[in-house]
Amino acid sequence: MNELIAIFLGMVLINNFVLVRFLGLCPFFGVSKKIGSAVTMGFAVTFVMTIASLATWLIRNYILLPFDIEFMEIVIYILVIATLVQIIELFIKKTNAALYFAFGIYLPLITTNCAVLGITLINATQDYSLAGSAIAALGGGLGFTLVLFMMSGIRERLERANTPKAMKGLPVAFVTATLLGLAFSGFGGMI
Amino acid sequence: MAKFGKEFAKGLIISNPVFVLALGLCPTLAISTSIDSALGMTLAVLIVLFGSNVIISAIRKFVPSITRIPVFIVIIASLVTVVRLIFHAYMPQMHEALGIFLPLIVVNCIILGRAEAFASKNPLVHSIADALGITVGFMLALLMISFIRQILGTGNLSVFGVDFGTLPVLGKHPIVMFILPPGAFLIIGLLMGLFRRTGVMKSE
Numbered sequence: 001m002n003e004l005i006a007i008f009l010g011m012v013l014i015n016n017f018v019l020v021r022f023l024g025l026c027p028f029f030g031v032s033k034k035i036g037s038a039v040t041m042g043f044a045v046t047f048v049m050t051i052a053s054l055a056t057w058l059i060r061n062y063i064l065l066p067f068d069i070e071f072m073e074i075v076i077y078i079l080v081i082a083t084l085v086q087i088i089e090l091f092i093k094k095t096n097a098a099l100y101f102a103f104g105i106y107l108p109l110i111t112t113n114c115a116v117l118g119i120t121l122i123n124a125t126q127d128y129s130l131a132g133s134a135i136a137a138l139g140g141g142l143g144f145t146l147v148l149f150m151m152s153g154i155r156e157r158l159e160r161a162n163t164p165k166a167m168k169g170l171p172v173a174f175v176t177a178t179l180l181g182l183a184f185s186g187f188g189g190m191i
Numbered sequence: 192m193a194k195f196g197k198e199f200a201k202g203l204i205i206s207n208p209v210f211v212l213a214l215g216l217c218p219t220l221a222i223s224t225s226i227d228s229a230l231g232m233t234l235a236v237l238i239v240l241f242g243s244n245v246i247i248s249a250i251r252k253f254v255p256s257i258t259r260i261p262v263f264i265v266i267i268a269s270l271v272t273v274v275r276l277i278f279h280a281y282m283p284q285m286h287e288a289l290g291i292f293l294p295l296i297v298v299n300c301i302i303l304g305r306a307e308a309f310a311s312k313n314p315l316v317h318s319i320a321d322a323l324g325i326t327v328g329f330m331l332a333l334l335m336i337s338f339i340r341q342i343l344g345t346g347n348l349s350v351f352g353v354d355f356g357t358l359p360v361l362g363k364h365p366i367v368m369f370i371l372p373p374g375a376f377l378i379i380g381l382l383m384g385l386f387r388r389t390g391v392m393k394s395e
Contacts, residue, residue, distance in 0.1 A: 020372050022221035026300060029213065071276060074294045075268040082261065114217050114298045121291050166388035167380075170213060174380025181373035 004135045011139030013187040017115055018147045019180055024115030029173055038152035044106045046141025049119050052081050053137035056120040057130050077120045082111045115144055195320045202324025208301045209332035210383055215301040218292045220375040226350050229337035231285040233330040235274050239296055240322045242270045247310040248318035263306045271297045339378050344370030
């Protein structure tokens, strides 16, 4: 149990997906202009990450390792993620129309989000258990959502701030990320 | 030939993958801690992008447009697997340094972006020029960022074990922040601002 808590906290705060591991930067800068869409994107990514981690853990431990074809992991993981995203999209479309309208446009983007492929590869290199993988994915996703939420709040204010013309938009967002990153490095000694 | 030159040159500045298109940010920020790993990443991207642009451009007339994205992804993933195995066998240190970002080239938007936007619509020769231009643009951006980060963060300039000397003050008291993650965000943000201020690239 303690180990799971350590994995979770490590993923959310210490090795934050965006600010420390540099995973999922495209949505971090692309979808962080409005709080609403940032949070929706964050939860959609968390959901896909968790499901993908469970699926790839089973595939790795029951197919790849026994047959000694671990070198195929990249091709197989990316196909699994792409298929999962399609299935989730179809499922949500049929069962929950409101959720589909909220998540719909983000789902196809998630296939090529490096946070999702990243967590499956991290789970593989760390050799987490099934529960460990799921917790790591959940923590990573929530850490991603947290930072995306903070960033979008700041960017909504930044839009109205008097920024030099050359720094408007992306450059000032990067400088903001620097300060967020410095703040998060304070969590470094927690565990 | 003129068209070849044009397709090559546009990747350098006008549509520089990092500073203008803001694609492939994850590897750019993560592995720009040293010039060595920046060059290693460039080599990996060169092989994959060259291979994928050539293959996709060659088969563009046979792939039905509905299934094109999965086809592209499988081609790219296979190329990345090949590169990963080559790096593991011949450059184990580089394989270690690039870590998870070597397999993550699969989802690097630069590769799929070029496949979708260029190679699937243009003939072979132009696609090769495009791949080379984009890779050189990517390399320039990576070198610029990793050079500044390595100098400020370690005070030392060495490339693949060849030492070009240590700076007097920085060598003793390096600004460690620059090789830590926040330093990457700061450098890329300031460089982008600088390029827009000087008019090399357009502001928003």
